Amino acid sequence: MRTVTFVGPRELRFDDVEDPSIVDPTDALVRPISATTCDLDQWTIQEKVPLSMMAPFQIGHECVARVIEVGSECTLNVGDVVSVAWHIACGTCERCKAGLPANCKKHSGSQYGLPLRGLWGSTFSELIRVPYASYNCLTLPGTVDPIHLASLSDNLALGWETTIATCHKEGLTNPEIAVFGGTGSIGLYVAQVAAALAGGRVVFYDDDLVRLAVAEKVGAEVRDINGPIDNHYDIAVDATCDPEKLRKALVSVRPEGWVNSVGIYFADVEIPMLSLYQRGVNFHNGKGHARPCMDPIVEAVATGTIKPELVTSGVYDWEQIPEILTGENPGHKPIFTLPDA
Ligand SMILES: [Zn+2]
Ligand SMILES: [Zn+2]
Structure with a gap:
């Protein structure tokens, strides 16, 4: 072969x-x-x-x-x-x-x-x-x-894991979710799954015009990642693989909020520990556990909820x-x- x-x-x-x-x-x-x-x-x-x-x-x-x-x-x-x-x-x-x-x-x-x-x-x-x-x-x-x-x-399965799974686990029903794009497709799938299934509001931050246009099409509000970033999100997803932008994600959530990072960092990065401490931020970083996330996404695709x-x-x-x-x-x-x- x-x-x-x-x-x-x-x-x-x-x-x-x-x-x-x-x-x-x-x-x-x-x-x-x-x-x-x-x-x-x-x-x-x-x-x-x-x-x-x-x-x-x-x-x-x-x-x-x-x-x-x-x-x-x-x-x-x-x-x-x-x-x-x-x-x-x-x-x-x-x-x-x-x-x-x-x-x-x-x-x-x-x-x-x-x-x-x-x-x-x-x-x-x-x-x-x-x-x-x-x-x-x-x-x-x-x-x-x-x-x-x-x-x-x-990458598509990450959309469920980083947003909906957290909502279910933490009992969030009308969440404000920020997605920080940059690696390519991951942020877009995350924005799409969240906009379709989370029941709240999704804001997608990036500086790539093509990806910003796609994010808008899948139901997210879009913002320039280099402009001001709000700091009241329940969940932020870091799909940037950029330490400066990871920092933006880390400080974008409200006290006791969640940050899920799926950009892989191959070197140590500086983390704003005092800011995380003061707000009690829940930070998760790791490989995607795709298999259990695949079923609910297929169900949403079959009904036309996710395209x-x-x-x-x-x-x-x-x-x-x-x-x-x-x-x-x-x-x-x-x-x-x-x-x-
Ligand atoms: Zn992969
Ligand atoms: Zn096993």
């Missing part, structure tokens, strides 16, 4: 590699229908984050795929169209059961498309072996378009993956489609 290899900054190529096969009875083999970049992938390709020293590696961890083969204990059906969570998680340990699969006790750190803890293939590959597939995959109903759900594996196609920046042929992703303007969410075999 063919896969896309990240060779180094701004360099991707198709490689022929051996097909994966079923190893454990809980595995499935799937073939992507649509796949896309996590914001981290684009930053990696463009050398904005220090991951190129690990090159070469197979890149990509967001896709919707068709089930091609299942192990004897896998409950998926051959032919099912599934969203594949980015993480490798067992689904049965205490953390997975608590809804924290990114830190699965058996596989924390393992994922597709990054050589962090084992090699698990990648979603820009023609075949993917999915361990614990009954848990890590969500079968999509025939009523939703699989193309624009490519990001449900990760992920509004965030898609372009739909391209699979053959164009290297050309688009190493080009001048890959777009904030380019989706690539692979024809059924």
